[in-house]
Amino acid sequence: MMFLGIDAGATKTEAVIIDKKERILGVGYGGPANLNSSPLQVVRNSLIKAIVEALPEKSNKDNITSACISIAGTLGGNTKIIREILNEVLPKTSIIIKRDYEIAHIACFNFKPGVVFIAGTGSIAYGVNEKGERVRVGGWGHLVGDEGSGYWVGQEGVRAGLKFYDGRGQPTILYNYLKEYLGIENDSPDSIIRAIYSSENKKTLIAGFAPYVVKAAREGDQVARLILERAAEEIVSSYLAAVQRLKFESIQGKLGIAGGFYFGARDILKPILLWKLGRVFGDIVDLKEPIMSNAEAAARFALKTSTNISQKTTPHNYDS
Numbered sequence: 510m511m512f513l514g515i516d517a518g519a520t521k522t523e524a525v526i527i528d529k530k531e532r533i534l535g536v537g538y539g540g541p542a543n544l545n546s547s548p549l550q551v552v553r554n555s556l557i558k559a560i561v562e563a564l565p566e567k568s569n570k571d572n573i574t575s576a577c578i579s580i581a582g583t584l585g586g587n588t589k590i591i592r593e594i595l596n597e598v599l600p601k602t603s604i605i606i607k608r609d610y611e612i613a614h615i616a617c618f619n620f621k622p623g624v625v626f627i628a629g630t631g632s633i634a635y636g637v638n639e640k641g642e643r644v645r646v647g648g649w650g651h652l653v654g655d656e657g658s659g660y661w662v663g664q665e666g667v668r669a670g671l672k673f674y675d676g677r678g679q680p681t682i683l684y685n686y687l688k689e690y691l692g693i694e695n696d697s698p699d700s701i702i703r704a705i706y707s708s709e710n711k712k713t714l715i716a717g718f719a720p721y722v723v724k725a726a727r728e729g730d731q732v733a734r735l736i737l738e739r740a741a742e743e744i745v746s747s748y749l750a751a752v753q754r755l756k757f758e759s760i761q762g763k764l765g766i767a768g769g770f771y772f773g774a775r776d777i778l779k780p781i782l783l784w785k786l787g788r789v790f791g792d793i794v795d796l797k798e799p800i801m802s803n804a805e806a807a808a809r810f811a812l813k814t815s816t817n818i819s820q821k822t823t824p825h826n827y828d829s
Contacts, residue, residue, distance in 0.1 A: 537562025
């Protein structure tokens with residue numbers, strides 16, 4: 510018996526196959542597999558490549574008992590399409606489709622209670638308590654939310670740079686970094702406006718400026734540092750809301766964090782977070798980070814679900 514986990518991302522796909530003792534048998538990779546940003550055929554090819562590459566030698570894909578795929582963003586009608594692709598590739602396998610934040614929770618807590626904050630291009634907090642009750646905080650998308658995310662930090666950095674140019678904001682290197690990022694050598698507002706608003710993917714463009722904000726903060730730019738402090742405040746606010754709604758008596762070992770933006774800014778963002786968390790919760794707080802990849806976490810969910818079904822128990826209650 511084998512169990513497959515797939516992390517279908519906007520830039521790459523990872524597949525992990527484990528046995529019933531959670532031993533990794535194979536790992537495979539493919540290209541982008543998010544239908545919100547990639548064509549159907551690209552997604553199909555990426556999934557197939559990752560699955561085939563993950564299969565151990567002399568193994569048959571028909572021996573995969575259950576497969577769980579983790580998908581970012583709004584699922585909507587994508588669920589049906591992804592299921593059809595996987596049913597075609599794995600006709601004898603039980604297919605499970607989960608949101609990426611649910612799998613990220615497992616990657617941090619391995620089915621234990623806790624709250625994970627994902628700080629990637631977007632942001633969301635997701636928590637599960639000892640009773641299996643679940644809450645999500647944020648995750649409203651870049652137009653109205655995503656506070657503390659790479660997009661939010663990038664947007665605040667762009668705004669700060671432009672305010673400095675206008676004479677409305679404090680001195681900051683972010684304006685020069687913005688011109689560098691956009692490939693602009695002059696100070697023409699039209700050049701900046703054109704570069705931003707003519708972009709085919711404005712969300713990616715704005716989020717891509719976040720590393721420059723982090724770089725400026727490392728170099729001592731106080732405006733950039735303040736942006737990261739405000740990002741930390743937003744993250745702490747999400748933790749607090751989730752903890753209160755889940756009625757945790759203690760938060761020790763129950764706060765986790767993940768996401769590409771966080772890890773790119775970890776050296777400067779984590780100390781700020783820990784300090785602010787300590788002030789809010791009145792204790793020394795530790796932030797758990799993923800102990801496994803999302804693909805492996807998805808594979809473990811597939812195994813757990815299969816085991817629970819065979820034992821006629823619910824797969825939705827996390828062990829405490």
